[in-house]
Amino acid sequence: MPRLVMKFGGTSVADLERIHNVAHKVQHEVDTGYQVVVVVSAMSGKTNELVGWVGEAAAGPDANAPGFYDAREYDAVVASGEQVTSGLLAIVLQEMGVQARSWLGWQVPVKTTSAHGAARILDIPSENLDAKFDEGMQVAVVAGFQGLSEEGRITTLGRGGSDTTAVAFAAALDAERCDIYTDVDGIYTTDPRITQKARKLHKIAYEEMLELASLGAKVLQTRSVELAMRYKVRLQVLSSFSDEPGTLVCDEEEIMEQNAVAGVAYVRDEAKMTLISVADRPGIAAAIFGPLAEAGVNVDMIIQNISEEGRTDMTFSCPVEQVPLARKAVEEAKAQGEINYHALESDTEVAKVSIVGIGMRSHAGIAQKMFKALSDDGINIKVITTSEIKVSVLVDRKYMELAVQSLHDAFELDKAS
C-alpha cells in the first residue's frame, strides 16, 4: 500500500475540536487507500507552559537568578507536550473506527544525536512501524519534535523540529508524499498582503522554496526543505482549515512548464553599511568579515567596488537591528590596526527585494528585465547580487511595496504558466 505522511502543527491541534478536525482529514486519506503516518506537535500554548516551568525551576527561589538548566531534563519535560497530542489523536481516530496507535520518539525509535534541545535525526529504522502496518495498523500517530539519544535519553530537535520529523519519516518509510498542514493554504508568488494579484503556486522546486524560505516566506523551516530535497521527499504545504489542495514542493523535473520566475520575496528591515576607501590588500575581506561573524552579525550581501590606487569601497547588508553591533565590530578592528578606512556609512532605510526561479538558468535576460521594470517605476537600485536562481536588489524601503508589485506585474506572476 502507498504511504503518506501528514504533519499538523500546534494551532491545528490546539483543542479537542481541532483534533477531531485533524482526525477527519486523516480518515479521508485512509479511505483513499494510504497507510498513514501522522506527525503532531504539542497543543498550542502547551510547549510555552512547559518551557516556562523549566525556567522557573532553573531560576531557583530567586527569580532573578540567571537560570541554569540541564538540557536533558528540559527535553524530558518539553517532549511531554507531543506525547499528549499523539495519544489523544490516536483515541479520536480509534473512536472513528480507524486502526491507529501513538508512537513516541523512543518507541519508533527516532535515533538522534545527543545535542539536547537541538538534536539531529540520525536514523529512523522502519522495522517496528512496518511490522505494525503489516498487522493491520492503518495510522501511526507520531509525537513530533522528539527522539532518542544513544544514551537512552529523550531528545528534542529544536526549532522546526516537527516539520523535520515528518520529512524524515517520509524518507524512512518511502512515503509517496509528506503533507505539511499549517495555517496558510500554500506558497504564493508573493505576499498577498502586498498585492492582491499574488497567486498560489501549484508546484515549486526545492531550490526555489529554499531561497524563498531564507528570504522571509516563513511557511516551512529551511531545515525540513533541505532534508526533503536531499531525500527527494515530495512536500505539500496546505491548510488544516480548508479542503483546498496546497502547494507541492518537489524536484524541478516534476515541474513540466513554468515561468522563469516563481516568486518575488522581500525582507523589509535591512541596512546597508559601507566602508569608504578601504586600503585594498589580499585578505582584506577576511579582516573585515571575520570580526563581523564573531560578533554574530548576519551579513547577507557583500559588494566590493573596483579598486583604484590601492583603495576600494566595501559594502555589505545586514538586519537593521544589528547595525550597532556591526559598527562596534568594524571600529574595533580599525582600532586594532587590522583594517583601515576613511569613513563608515550606514543606510538603515533600505529593503531587499528578490526574484527567485529555477527557470532563470535557461532564460536569458531575466535580471535585465527586473532592472528595467524597477527603473520604469522610478525605483533606484542601490545594491545588486545574483545567484543561479535568484536576483536580489536593495532599494529604499519606501519603494519596497512598489518594487514587489512592479516585479510581480513585469513577470506576469498572476498568470499560471
Add this chain to the structure above:
Amino acid sequence: MPRLVMKFGGTSVADLERIHNVAHKVQHEVDTGYQVVVVVSAMSGKTNELVGWVGEAAAGPDANAPGFYDAREYDAVVASGEQVTSGLLAIVLQEMGVQARSWLGWQVPVKTTSAHGAARILDIPSENLDAKFDEGMQVAVVAGFQGLSEEGRITTLGRGGSDTTAVAFAAALDAERCDIYTDVDGIYTTDPRITQKARKLHKIAYEEMLELASLGAKVLQTRSVELAMRYKVRLQVLSSFSDEPGTLVCDEEEIMEQNAVAGVAYVRDEAKMTLISVADRPGIAAAIFGPLAEAGVNVDMIIQNISEEGRTDMTFSCPVEQVPLARKAVEEAKAQGEINYHALESDTEVAKVSIVGIGMRSHAGIAQKMFKALSDDGINIKVITTSEIKVSVLVDRKYMELAVQSLHDAFELDKAS
C-alpha cells in the same frame, strides 16, 4: 552508601514553589549521606486535566456518546504528568548543586504487566540506577505511577500507583526506608476530628496498618502496604509541609513494647441486612452470597444465627449506597427458587467501629473490655466480628462518635506505651 526512597504526591509538587520545598527535603537527605530515589506524582490537577482530555477525545463530536478509549493511549497521555514533574524536580536539584537526573518508567525500566491503567509491577532491574549511582549520581528522580509493558508500551499502575512505585523501588534497591510524604503528618490512634485525644503513633505494624487502611484510614493505599510487608520495606508516613518525624510502618518485631490496641477505626455509612428465617441447608451461604458478589455488592461482616427447626437468620453488612443493589440480588435469587426466606430487613442507620492491634494476640480479654466500655456508655452492639488482630462492631450511627471516644479512653490510647 545507604539508600533512601522518598515519595511526594500531587499536592506536594503542585507548583514550582512546592517543588523547591521538596528539593530542600531531598537535599537534606543527600547531605545526611543517603543515595536517594525520589518518586513523584503529577502536579495536582494535571492528571485530572489529562484524563478530561482523554474523555473528550473518546466521546467524539457527540459529547453524550459513551466514550470508548484504548487504555494504552490513556496511559501514554496520562503518564506525561509524572514525566513533567520528574524533569522539573531534577532541574531544581541540579540548581542546588545536587547531582540529580530524571528517570521515566521505560528508562529504569519498571517492568509491568500489560493491564493498562491497572498494571502490576513485575520487576525493577536495578542495573541502570546502580551504574549511575556508581558514576556519582546522588538522586534519581523517578516518575511514579508508570512502567513499561513487555510490548514496549507505557503502562500506568492505577490508584495508589505512586506509593506502590516507591515501595517497589525501596525493595529493588534494598533501601533503608521508604518515606511517603503526604498532607497528614502520620498515622493516629483514631481520627483527630472525633477526639482531640487522638495521638500520633511512632510505629505501627504492617498488619495493623492494613486493617486500619481497609477500615477507612485513607493515608496509605492497601496495595503499597501489602507490598511493603511482603518485602519488609520500612515505610514512614510524614508531612511534606513540616519537619516533624512521622509514623513508621514496620515489622512487629521492631515494635518493642506497645499497647494491646493500636487504634480505633470507623466506617460511617454502613447498612445491616438480615434474611429472616432462611431455610437452612448445606450450601445456603453460597446461594446467598454468590448472587451478591456477582451484583458487585461489597459484603463485609457475615453472621449466621444458630439454626432452629431447619431455619436460621442470616445477617450481613455492606455500604449504605449498595442496599438497593443487594435487595435486588437477594430477591431475584428468591424468585428463581435458589433461596427461601420469610422477610428481608435492612437497617441503614448503622456504623462500624473497630479496634485494631497485634497485641491482641497475646493479651486476653480485649474484646470483653471493648464490649464493657460500650455497654457502660449505653451503646447497644448490633453485630460483632473478630479476627486475630481486630474486633469490629456495628452500632447505631448516632452513637458512632461516642463509641470511638469511649474505646479510645478505655484502652488509654492517648498515652504512649
